[in-house]
Every structure is written in C-alpha cells, then in structure tokens.
Amino acid sequence: MTLSGWLRRLRDSAFALPLAVLAGGLIIAVSEGGYQQARTTLDRLVEMGQARLAVYAVMRRTVDVESSQRGYLLTLRDEYLAPFDSAAAELEQSLLSLRDYYENLGDAQARPVARELAETVALKVSEAKETIRLAREGRIDTAREIVMTNIGRDQMEFIRQRGEQLMALESRRVERSLKRIFGTLLLNRIGVATLTGASVLALILFLRQRQTMEKQRRSQQQALQAERDRLEVQVRRRTNDLTELTRHLQTAREDERQRLARELHDELGALLTAAKLDAARIKPRLAKAAPEALERLDHLTATLNSGIALKRRIIEDLRPSSLSTLGLVAALEIQCREFAERSGLNVEASLAPVRLTPEAELTVFRLVQEAFTNIAKYANARSVDVTLSVDEGAACIEVDDDGRGFDAQAEVPGRHGLRGMRYRVESDGGQFEVEAAPGRGTRVRARIPQQPEAAVGEPAEEGVADATDGPSRG
DSSP states (O other): OOHHHHHHHHHTTTTHHHHHHHHHHHHHHHHHHHHHHHHHHHHHHHHHHHHHHHHHHHHHHHHHHHHHHHHHHHHHOOHHHHHHHHHHHHHHHHOOOHHHHHHTOOOTTTTHHHHHHHHHHHHHHHHHHHHHHHHHHOOOOHHHHHEEEESHHHHHHHHHHHHHHHHHHHHHHHHHHHHHHHHHHHHHHHHHHHHHHHHHHHHHHHHHHHHHHHHHHHHHHHHHHHHHHHHHHHHHHHHHHHHHHHHHHHHHHHHHHHHHHHHIIIIIIIHHHHHHHHHHHHHHHHHHHHHGGGGHHHHHHHHHHHHHHHHHHHHHSSSOOOHTTTTEEEEEHHHHHHHHHHHHHHEEEEOOOOOOOHHHHHHHHHHHHHHHIIIIIIOOOSEEEEEEEEEEEEEEEEEEEOOOOOOSSSOOTTTTTHHHHHHHHTTTTEEEEEOTTTTTEEEEEEEOOOOHHHHHHSSOOOOOOOOSSSSSSS
C-alpha cells in the first residue's frame, strides 16, 4: 500500500482522533517532565545562590567584627560596639543556615570545609569578645597585646581561604546544574518538535474526517430545526389555548359565585326573613299565653340573626357587593377591617385610588383575600400591612406580614393559591412576585397597568345587594 493510500485509510479510520489526542498527551507529558526537571534544577540553583550569599555574608561580617573590635580598642568609644553586636548576631544566623545546608546536601568534600569555617569564625568572635571584655575592665594593654599577636590575622586568612574554597565548590555545582538545564531543554525541544509534527499530521487527518461528519451533521440539524419549529408552533398554539381556557375558567368561576350569591340572597334570605317575621308575630302572643316560652323564642331570634349574618358573610365571600357599589378602596378597607376582627391581628392599610377595569379590581380584591387566607392558616403573624399605590402608571398592591414565612424557591406540591394569584394577575397584563424566607415573613406584590380615565367605566355587573333585616354580624 502506498503512503497516500495509507493516509487515506487512516483519515477515514476512527483512530484519527485518538491518535491526535495521544500525540497531544505525549507533548504535554514531555513538556511537563522537562519543566519538572528544570524546576528542580532551578530550585537547587537558588539554594546554591543562597549558600554563596551566606558564605559571602560570613566573610563580610567577620571583617565587620574585626573592624569593630579594633576601632573600640583604639578609641574605647561605645559606638563601635553596636556594629559588633549586629555582625555577631548575623554571623550566628548565617553559620546556622550554612550548617543545615551542607548537612542536608551530603557533599563529603564541602561538609568538612564548612565545619572548619564555622569553627574558625566562632573562635574569631570569641577572641574579639574577650578583648572587648578586657578593655571594658580597664585592662586595655592586655587586650591590645592579644590583638597585636598573629592569632587574629591567621584566623582571618583561614576564614578567607575556607570561604573562597566553599564559593569555588558552589560555582562548580552551579556550572554542572546549568549544563543539566540546557541538556534538559534541548531534549525537551527535540521531543516537543517531534510530537508536534505527529500532532499536526493527526490533526489534519482529523479535520478532514470532521468535514465529512460536519456535512452529515448539517443535514441532521436542518431536519431537527424543522421539527423544532413545528413543535414550537404547536406549543405556542396549545399555550394560547390553555391561557384562554384559564381565563374562561376564572370567568366561569366568578359567574358561578355570583349565581350562588344571588340564589343565597333570594332564596335563603327570603326564608330567613320570613322566619324572623314569624318569630316577631308570635312573640306578643306568647307573652300572654306562654311566658315561659319567650326565652326559647329569643334564642330562636338570635339564631336567625346569626344565620342572616352567616348568609351575608358567605355572599360577600362569593361576590363582594362592596366592590361593585363602593369601589376598590372602600372594599379593601372593609375587607381589612373584617379580617382584623376575625383574626385578631393588627392590620394596617394604606390605600390610594387607582384606575382599573372591573376585572382588574376583582383581581386585586381576590389577591388580598387569598393572601389573608394564607396568613390566617399558615403565617402565625402578629401584624399585616396592606398597601395600594400608583407607581409609574401601574397600580401596585402589596400584602406584607411578619409571620414565619417559607422558602419561596422550594417547590411545594399543592401550592395552588400562589399559582392562582400569579395566573390571575398575568391574565390582566400584570406582574406578580412573592418575597419570603423562613422566619422573615412573607410579602406578596402585584403590579397591574392602570387604564386611561376614559376606558374605566361602570362595573360590568352589580354585586348582590342584601336587604335582609338584622345585624350585619352575628
């Protein structure tokens, strides 16, 4: 098989991509290996440089010790002692670092040299301290006689020789390390170049294979896009159908509530009114014929009044007549007052007039009603704030309680009240949001666009009026 045939077969094979990946991995491995070796060598070079600096510091500070010693012995001035103390302290640190370095290095040639250097420096410092002590005690002649001997000069010469010997050893080690670095870089360069060529070849084969796959993918993508467009049209159509169905169900629900309210008002109201009138007619007769039955008759009258009050409350819950007759602000005030009486909570209301359609007003009223229901069931709150305001052309309704709250992000099965609020507000073109956290209360907020003054007419249907005699509450 020719080379071109082999390359064509490899291009169409499934091994093109693995080959490219393998070549890339080898490049990374070779590069990483060279980097690690160079880094290790550089770390050693840094240690060698620090060792050279330490040796140089020992030599320099030893000279400083001798200079401070001779200056003090010549002048007996204490300012020469400060450099002496500083140099002696730095000598101790430098010798300690050198000892650790050469002990860990394991160099049989450098270790005894470093040990001799440390011992000689220690003797030199000790000799300087002794002469300074003698001078302080007034025995200056004795101290100067010690200095005039050749002991100090011999020690300094020995220190210089050992320091230069250590620096020469470190220089040779640095030279060897640099050669290793250059060798490593050369090998790394050759390896990377070779593997890069293999990677380029594998990449070319892979790209040519990918062109064929790209053509197939485009045709499949076009088919998928066509199917996706068809499904999106179907989803939009069904979403619109569901939205219309939701609005229809809401309208039907309100109509059914109004029908039940009218029936309760007409039928049950008439029965309770008739029973109350009969009781009122019977009462004068029983006062003469059976005075002992008056107590039972009063109880019957009170029960009828309670029934009438219950009937009124049910009718108001089904279809608020105050909303149709008095307007949204007055209806919300009555709702807040009645909720405060039933629950015993402190309800603060701040209500401003807004311009909404009758359907939007009913949405706001139901939202507050649902919020009150949730507060009474779950919140365990002490106070509630209800706010109705106008903000940038929209009516804003907000119900805020200081109850125990809940996790608004958690998906809780059966939380239909909040979903119902959201769908109802959004069906009127508004926005709905809930802010809640455990232990921090709950805030329900909705924004519904206001209508122009000309577009806001009379309510579409009047509420159910209640002409039944008797108290409004039992």
